[in-house]
Amino acid sequence: MLVATAFIVALVGVLLGVWWTPFLAGAAIGIVVGRPAAAIPLGGLSGVMSWLLPLAAIDVRYGLGPTATSVAAIMGFDHQGALPVVVSLVVGGLLGLTGAWVACAGRALVRPEPR
Amino acid sequence: MRVRSVLNVVAALIVSGAVLYVAFFPTGPLPALGPAFNPTTGAWTMAADAVITDRSLSLPGLQQPVSVVFESNGTAHITAQTDSDLFIATGYVHARFRLFQMDLMRRQGAGRLSEIVGKAALDSDTFELQLGLLRTAQAEWNALPAGDPTRDALVAYARGVNDWIKEAESAHQLDAMFTLLGYQPQPWTPIDSLVIKGDMTQTLNFTDTPLVMALLNKSLGADLASEWFPILPPNQQSPYDPGPYSKEAPAPIQTASAVSALDDQGASALYARLAALPQGLIAQGGDSNNWAVAGTKSASGGAMLAGDPHLHLTLPAIWFQMTQDSPSYHSSGVAIPGTPGVLIGHNEHIAWSLTDAQNQQTFFYVEKEDAARPGMYFWNGTWTPYTTVSYDIPVLGEAPRHLTVKMSVHGPVISERGQTTSVWWAGNIPSQDLTVLLNINRASSWTAFRDALRGWFSPTHNFVYADDKGNIGLISAGYYPQLPAAAQPWLPMPGTGEDDVTGTIPYDDIPQAYDPPDGIIWSANQRQVTASYPYYIGTASNFFDPGYRANEIHRVLSQPGKLTAQDMQHLQTDTRDFLASEIVPVLLHSLSTRQLNSKESAAVALLQAWDYNMGVDSKAATVWWFFWQEYLHETFAPWWTSRHVKVSIGEVLDTLGQDLEAWTLNDPANRTFSAPGVGARTAAETMLAAFRLTVSKLAANHMNVAWGQVHGRVLDNLADISGLSYGPRAERGDANTPLAAGGMPSDHGPSWRMVVDWGTKTFEGVYPGGQSGNPASSWYTNRVDTWWAGGLDPMLTAQAAASSTGARTWSLKP
Numbered sequence: 001m002l003v004a005t006a007f008i009v010a011l012v013g014v015l016l017g018v019w020w021t022p023f024l025a026g027a028a029i030g031i032v033v034g035r036p037a038a039a040i041p042l043g044g045l046s047g048v049m050s051w052l053l054p055l056a057a058i059d060v061r062y063g064l065g066p067t068a069t070s071v072a073a074i075m076g077f078d079h080q081g082a083l084p085v086v087v088s089l090v091v092g093g094l095l096g097l098t099g100a101w102v103a104c105a106g107r108a109l110v111r112p113e114p115r
Numbered sequence: 116m117r118v119r120s121v122l123n124v125v126a127a128l129i130v131s132g133a134v135l136y137v138a139f140f141p142t143g144p145l146p147a148l149g150p151a152f153n154p155t156t157g158a159w160t161m162a163a164d165a166v167i168t169d170r171s172l173s174l175p176g177l178q179q180p181v182s183v184v185f186e187s188n189g190t191a192h193i194t195a196q197t198d199s200d201l202f203i204a205t206g207y208v209h210a211r212f213r214l215f216q217m218d219l220m221r222r223q224g225a226g227r228l229s230e231i232v233g234k235a236a237l238d239s240d241t242f243e244l245q246l247g248l249l250r251t252a253q254a255e256w257n258a259l260p261a262g263d264p265t266r267d268a269l270v271a272y273a274r275g276v277n278d279w280i281k282e283a284e285s286a287h288q289l290d291a292m293f294t295l296l297g298y299q300p301q302p303w304t305p306i307d308s309l310v311i312k313g314d315m316t317q318t319l320n321f322t323d324t325p326l327v328m329a330l331l332n333k334s335l336g337a338d339l340a341s342e343w344f345p346i347l348p349p350n351q352q353s354p355y356d357p358g359p360y361s362k363e364a365p366a367p368i369q370t371a372s373a374v375s376a377l378d379d380q381g382a383s384a385l386y387a388r389l390a391a392l393p394q395g396l397i398a399q400g401g402d403s404n405n406w407a408v409a410g411t412k413s414a415s416g417g418a419m420l421a422g423d424p425h426l427h428l429t430l431p432a433i434w435f436q437m438t439q440d441s442p443s444y445h446s447s448g449v450a451i452p453g454t455p456g457v458l459i460g461h462n463e464h465i466a467w468s469l470t471d472a473q474n475q476q477t478f479f480y481v482e483k484e485d486a487a488r489p490g491m492y493f494w495n496g497t498w499t500p501y502t503t504v505s506y507d508i509p510v511l512g513e514a515p516r517h518l519t520v521k522m523s524v525h526g527p528v529i530s531e532r533g534q535t536t537s538v539w540w541a542g543n544i545p546s547q548d549l550t551v552l553l554n555i556n557r558a559s560s561w562t563a564f565r566d567a568l569r570g571w572f573s574p575t576h577n578f579v580y581a582d583d584k585g586n587i588g589l590i591s592a593g594y595y596p597q598l599p600a601a602a603q604p605w606l607p608m609p610g611t612g613e614d615d616v617t618g619t620i621p622y623d624d625i626p627q628a629y630d631p632p633d634g635i636i637w638s639a640n641q642r643q644v645t646a647s648y649p650y651y652i653g654t655a656s657n658f659f660d661p662g663y664r665a666n667e668i669h670r671v672l673s674q675p676g677k678l679t680a681q682d683m684q685h686l687q688t689d690t691r692d693f694l695a696s697e698i699v700p701v702l703l704h705s706l707s708t709r710q711l712n713s714k715e716s717a718a719v720a721l722l723q724a725w726d727y728n729m730g731v732d733s734k735a736a737t738v739w740w741f742f743w744q745e746y747l748h749e750t751f752a753p754w755w756t757s758r759h760v761k762v763s764i765g766e767v768l769d770t771l772g773q774d775l776e777a778w779t780l781n782d783p784a785n786r787t788f789s790a791p792g793v794g795a796r797t798a799a800e801t802m803l804a805a806f807r808l809t810v811s812k813l814a815a816n817h818m819n820v821a822w823g824q825v826h827g828r829v830l831d832n833l834a835d836i837s838g839l840s841y842g843p844r845a846e847r848g849d850a851n852t853p854l855a856a857g858g859m860p861s862d863h864g865p866s867w868r869m870v871v872d873w874g875t876k877t878f879e880g881v882y883p884g885g886q887s888g889n890p891a892s893s894w895y896t897n898r899v900d901t902w903w904a905g906g907l908d909p910m911l912t913a914q915a916a917a918s919s920t921g922a923r924t925w926s927l928k929p
Contacts, residue, residue, distance in 0.1 A: 017287055019153030020138065023131075054154035062162040070890035071158045073838025074295060088152040088159070091138060095149075098131035105127040109120045 002032045003042055010050035010096065022047035022092055026099025036104040040097055047096020048089050055088060146295045156287040158294055165892035170925045172282075176203050176274045177929040183208055184913055187921030189886030189894040191437040192913035198264070199271045201441035202455045204927055206275025206303070209435060213452035213888045214279065215290040216431050216833055217311070218300050220453055224248040224310035224317075229516075230509040231298050237508065237516060239393050244506050245520050245527050247543050248317065252309035254545040265550040269305035272455035276303035290888065292834060311453035312549065316542040318426075320574040322477045323390075327762050328605050328656060334760040343787070344656040344770055346605075347646050349777040352662035353669040354644050355577075355589055355636055356626040362649035384532035402660070402855040402863060403470035404639045404687065405577065406668055410585025412634030414677040415874020420581035421683040422459060422468020423865035425855045429833045430841055430895065432884035434867050438913050439556075446556045447878065447910050449867050456552045459867060460910075461878055464559035465582045466871040470638045472575035472591040472626075473660065475653035476541035478598075480525040480610035481534050492523050492535070495612035499524065525610055536607060539616055541594045546572035561588050561629055568592035569622055577626075577638035583873045589636045590627035591643050595620035595652050605654045620650050635672040639853070641665035656770045663693040663851035680872040680879070687868050688905035689853040690729040694776060695739050699727065701779055702742070705799040706806065714819075715810045729849045729856075731823025740822070740849060741813060743772075746805035750775055753790035769850075823847065827860040830883055830899070832890075839890045841883075841899060854905075870907060879907035 006025040013021025026043030033039035058064055068081035077083050136142070138149035151157050167185060174181070179196035181204040186192070191208050195201035210217065222228045226244035228236035243249070259266035280300055283289045293300060332340040402425035413419050426433055434449035439457060448460015459468045483493040491498045501521040508516045521528040523537045530536040547570055554567035564580050568590060571578075575593025580586075596616045598604050608614040626643035628636055640660035644652070653659060670693070671686050672678065699722055706719055718738045725735035748764070751771055755764050764771070778785040783798035790796070796804075813819050823845030832839035843860040850857025855864050869880040883902040887894035901908060916922055 014153060014155055017153075017156045019149050019155065019157070020135075023135070051154055055159065058154060058159055058162045062166050064159070064162055066165065066891040066893075067159060067162040070161060070839065071291070073890070074158070074292075074836055076838070078838035084152065084158070087148070088154065088157075091148045091152055094134045095138065098127070098134045101127040102124075102131045105120070105124040109124050 003029055003046070006032070007046040007049060010046055011053060014050045014054055014092075019051075020095060022050045022096040023099035025050065026096035026101075027103040028099075029096075030100035030103025031107055033100075034104065034107055036101070036108075039100045039104050043100025043103075044093045044097035047099075048093040050096070051088055051092025055085065141297055146297055150297070151295050156294070158291040160287055160289075160294075161291045161889055161891040164288055164290075164889050165887070167894075167923055169923050172925065172927060173929070174203065174207060174275070174278050174927045176271070176278065177927060179929065181927040182913075182917075183925040183927060184916045185923045185925075186911060186916050186919055188897060188908060189436075190908075190911070190916065191435070191886070192440075192911070192916045193437060194440040194913050196441070198441045198443050199267060201439055201444060202268045202271035203275035203278070205437070205439065205450075205455055206272035206277075207279050207927070208275075208437070209272075209450075209452045210276040210279035210303070211283075212886055212894075213431055213435060214276070214283070214300060215292045216888050217276070217303075217307075217453040218293075219833065220311045220314050221307040224252070224314045225307075226506065226508060230511060231296050233511040234513060237510065238391065240508050241516075241518055242529070244508070244518055245529050246317070246321070246538070246540070247520075247527050248310055248313035249306075250504070251543050251545055252306045252313055255309050255547065256306050258545055258547070263550075265547060265553060266305070268455045268553060269308055269549070272308060273303045273305050308454050309549070311451060313542060315451065316548075316574045319471045320473075320476045321540055321542060322475070322658070324475070324654075324656060324658060325477070325479045325604070325606050327766065328654075329607055330761050331767070332606065334758045334762075335754065336758075339754070339787075343774055344605075344654065344767070346651075346654045348642060348655040348659065348662065348773055350662065350773045351666070352641050353637070353665045354626075354642055355638055355665075356591075356628050356644050358645060358647060360644070360648055361624050384530060402640065402664070402850070402857065404637075404664060404668060404853055404855075404865075405468040405470050405579040405589075406635065406637035406672060406683075406686075407579050407581040407587035407589065408672065408678050408683075409587045409630060409634035410874065412678060413872070413874055414679045415872050416585070417583070417872060417874025417876075418581035418585045418587050419678065419680060419683055419873065420461075420466045420468060420579060420587070420871040421687055421869065422470075422579060423687050423868040424459065424468070424470060425864050426866040428828070428830045428862055428864050428866060428883055430830050430839060430884050430890075431833060431886075431888035432866065432882050434882045434884075435886060436880065436882065436910075438910075438916075440913055444553075444556050447912070448869070448880070449882065454549065454552075456549065456556055458552060459869065460880075461871055462556060462559070463583075465561075465564060465580060466869075466873070466878075467555060467564065467578055467580050468869060469576040469578050470640055472577050472593060472638075472643065473640050473653065473658050474575050474591075474593070474595055475604060475651075475658055476573055476575065476594060476596065478525075478539040478596065478604050478616065479607040480523070480537050480539060480614070481607050482523050482525075482528070482537055482610040484535055490521075493611055494524055501528070523610060525615070537610060539596075541573040541575075541596060544572055544594070546570070548572070561586055564588070565590055565627075577640075577643065579636065579638065581871060581873060585873070586630055587634070587636050588627070588629040589638060591625055591638075593625075595625060595650060597650065604651065605656065620652075624650065633673065635669075637665060637668045637672060639665035639668055655773060656767065661694075661769050661773045661776075661851070664853050664855065667691055667693040667851075667853055680870050680875065680877055683870045683872075684868075684879075684905065684907060686853060687865065687870070688847075690848045691727050691853075692729055692736075692739070692849060692851045693727075694743070694772070694851045695725075696727045697776065698743070698779055699725065699739060701798075702802050702806065705802050709803055714814050715807065718806070718810050718813075729822055729826075729847055729852055731826075731845045731847045732821045734819065734821050736822035736849075737820060737825055738809065738813070740826075742806055742809040745809045745812075746802060747771060747775060749801050749805040749808070750787060750790065753792050754787070757791035825859070826856070828856055828864060829860045829862050830896075831862055833888075841896055844903070846903075865902075868902070868907060869910075878910040880910050881906065881908050 010025030071084040226240035405422040448457040602614040721735040827843030828846035829842035848854035848856035
C-alpha cells in the first residue's frame, strides 16, 4: 500500500511539473521496504512508470511520433525517435532507483538487518 | 559488515549525486536531463503545442473581443475592433508560433547570443554591438512621441507577445528550444521589434564591398581592377526607369587610383574579420523579383502584381502569413515575426511587394590618428575625440566580456588592426520604417503609397505597386548617399572630412516610374537606371545584380498580347537562363569548326537541342552550368594566381561574369583572355579549353547527369539543427533564372511568392515552410510541396477563412 502511495505521489508530482519526485518516491520505497533486492527495482519501476504514464497520455492525446523524431533530431540522432523516449524513461527510472538505493543504504547503516 | 554498509552508502550517494547532477545541470553539450526530458514540462510539450484547436481565452490588455481564425494551412486572420487590439493579438499570435525565432533574431541584433550559446557567438555579438543595431533601435524608439500610432502599435504588439510568454510559462508551453537550451525568454519590448527590423536592414545592405575592392585594387592593379570592376555594368541590362532624368549626368568618376600598402593591410584585416562572421550579417547580393502589369496589358483588365523576395530559406521561415482587420487596417500578406504589420501584401485597394535596390549604403573611412593624441582622430582640420559607449556581453558559463565601442563622426570604429576604420552605414540612421509600413498598409492610391515611402531610408527597396484602378508603379525608396565628386566610395576613404557623405539624392530624383507607356514594370535587383542617370548609386561590383533575371522577366513581359495571373505564376518559376541563351549559341558556333571527341560531340548535341531551361531532368543544363564555371576560371584564375589576389574568386564571380559575357559577345580579343602563363588567347580558344575541361571532368566524375542530380535546394533550420532542415531536394533553376536557385545546394530563393490580379480580384501566395516553428507541428513544413511545385494558395479574407474547411477559431476576450 505504501509503495503504491509513493508511486502515486511520484506520478502526481511529475504531472505537476515537479519532475524529480520519483527520487523522493524511490527513497520512500527504500525506507519502507528496506530490502535492497526488492526496494531498488521497485523504486526504479516507480520512476519509470511515473514518467511513462504521462508520456503515454501525450501519445494518446496528441501523438508522440513527430515530437520524438524532432527531439531526436535536436539531439543529433536524426530519425531515431525511440531514443528520446528511452532517455526519458531511463532518467525517470534512475531517479527512482537511486532514491531507493540511497534510502536502503542509509536504512541499513542506521538499522542493520538482523543476521 | 559495518564497513560494507558504509561503502554501500558512499556508493549510493556518489551514484545518486551523479544522477541528480546530470538531471539538474547541463553537462557538456547535454542539457539538464530532468527539465529537458520530463514529460510534463520538458521537450515533450511540443506534442501538445503542435495541436491547434478552437479556443476561448482572456488576453490582458484587450479592449474588445478579437477573433483569430486559422485556415487549415495555418494562415491567421485577426479581426479586431480597435487598432490597439489588432496589434496585441498579432503579437500574441506571432509569439505563440514563433517565439524562439523572435528571441534568436532580437538576440542576434542586440549582441546577446553568447548568453545562450556561449563564447562561440562572441565574434558575432561583438560585431553587432560595434555596428550598432541596438543603439539605432533605441534612438528610433526615443524619437517616437507619445501618442504616435507606431509607438502605440509597438507597445500593443509587445504586450501581446508578453501575454503569450506569461501564459506559456505558467502552462509549461514555452517552445521546447528554450527548455533544451535551459533559459527563459525575457519580456518583449518595442525596441526588440526595432532591432529585428535592423537585422533585416543589415542582412540586405551592410556590405564589405569597398574592402573587397581595396584588396582587388592592390593585387590586380588599378587598371585591371577598374576594367573588371567598373562603375557601370559592362553587359546589356534592363533598367526599369529609362529616364529622362532631372539632372545632367556628372563627369565620369575616375576609378583608376592606387591603394597604398597601409590601406591594403587595414582592409585585409577587416575583410578577414567580416568574412568570418556568420551567414546573414553581411549582405551578399540579393535575388528578388517583382513586377506589375497595367490594366491595359492584362487579360482581366485590372492591374496585376507579382512579387517573390529571395532570402535565406529557413525553417521556420522568415515570414508569417496573416490578415489584419481593424478600423484602420485591412491588410493581407506576410509579416516578419517580431514586427507588427504586413510587409508584403495587399489591402482593399493596393498591392505591393519589394526587392532589394542594392545601391551603396555602406562606406568605410580610414581615420587619421596620432600616437601623441590617443583617443582622437583628425577630421575637418581639428583633432576630435572619439565618443565611446560600453557594453558587458554575457557569456554562457563564463564571465561577461566588456566591450568599449569607439565612434567617429562617420560611425562606429569596427577595426583597429593595421589602421582604424570606421563605417558609415545608412542602417545606422534612425529611420521610422515601421511608420512607413503602417502608412503603406493604410494607403489607397499611388500618391499615398509614394508619400508614405518618403520616410523609408534603409534598406533601399524597389517597391512595386498595383491598384484596383489599373495603375502600376515602382519606386526605389531609401537613402542614396552622395559624396564629393573627387571621392571614391567604392574603396575605403580618408576620414579627414573631404570625402564625407554630403546628402542623398532628392526623393523626386530617385529611380521611379508610374504607369509606363508599355504597361509593364519590373525589378530584380538590377541597376534601376541607365548610364545617363546623373547620380552615383553604386558600382557594378557586388552591389547590383548582373541583370539576367531582370532581362528574362522583361523579355517575357514585353512579348505581344495580354498577360494573365497564370502567366505571372509561370514567370515566377521560369527557369530559362538568360545568360545561357546568349552564350551557348556563341559557344556552339565556336565549337563547330573544332575537332571534338565523342564525349565532346555528345555534349554539343545536348546543348544544340537545349531550350536554356535549367530543368531538373536536363543534362544540357548540367553541361552549361559547369562549362560557365570552367570558362570563368579558365579566364580569371591564372590572373588570381599570378597576382596573389587575397579575395576569393568565388566572391566576385557575379561581376566577372558580366565582364566575360560582354567580352564573349562583343570583345572576343580582350586582353584578359591572354592570362599570365597561358599565352595569347581569344574568347573562342578559352571557351574551347573550358569546354574540353568541362566534358572531361564531368565524365571522370560520372556527372554526365541531369541537373537535378547535381543541384538541389535545402531549407535550413534556423537554429542550425540539420535534422530539422528540409532537403537537399532536387531543384530546377540556377543563380540566373527568375526561379533563383544559386548554390550547390541552394539555400536562398523565393521566400514568398505572391500574385495579385485586381481584375479578377484574385490574391494568391505561398512560402516554403509553415506557420509554426514547432518541428512536431504539421504546420512546420506543410507549404513546402505547394511551393516546390510552383503552386500558390488563395489568400482568403477573414470571412472566407472562417467558413473554409478545417478552420479553427480563437476567441480572445478582454
